[in-house]
Amino acid sequence: MIASLTPRNVVVAVLLLLLAAVPVYAAVTANAFLVTLFTRVIILGIAASSLNLILGYGGMVSFGHAVYLGIGGYAVGILAQEGVTSGFVQWPLALVVSALFALLVGALSLRTRGVYFIMITLAFAQLVYYFGVGLDRYGADDGLTIRRRSQILADRARTPVPAGRAVCTRRHRRPAGGSAPWLMHCSRSRN
Helix, strand or coil, rough: CCHHCCCHHHHHHHHHHHHHHHHHHHHHHHHHHHHHHHHHHHHHHHHHHHHHHHHCCCCCCCCCCCCHHHHHHHHHHHHHCCCCCCCCCHHHHHHHHHHHHHHHHHHCCCCCCCCCHHHHHHHHHHHHHHHHHHHHHHHHHHCCCCCCCCEECHHHHHHHHCCEEEEEEEEEECCCCCCCCEEEEEEEEEC
């Protein structure tokens, strides 16, 4: 028996083929939800794998591990808010900003050991959290809302909404002291 045809490798190959078929299936059935769902699954899987590297192989407990995903997300969101919707600009910039912050945090926190490493990673995570909460222009406590997807290969902003789909837009900002985060106005497209 060939060493590469182990049951584990066969299962991994089948799962990768099924994963590669998701965008094709979503395009044929016009179900964009599947692409969004599996995109999130892959992103969280990458985050879990990197946590396995630092905790499982490195033996370091980090409470600030998700901050790098947050920084990348805010880099994309802030660019989108300012009108830069090209994924070819957003993606590399998110990687660079996250990597530079990781370099800074790594240079300081890798000099510590044990509980001190845990506390310094938690401190950096809280620092970034409160920085994000303080950005009033980009949503502050309510978080950053990205109104438009990144443009990679096609201009999806000009793509008409399929007939019968709901189109929702934000009508009002949250009133001071109000309980509803925002009011939405939804209408059906007639295409």
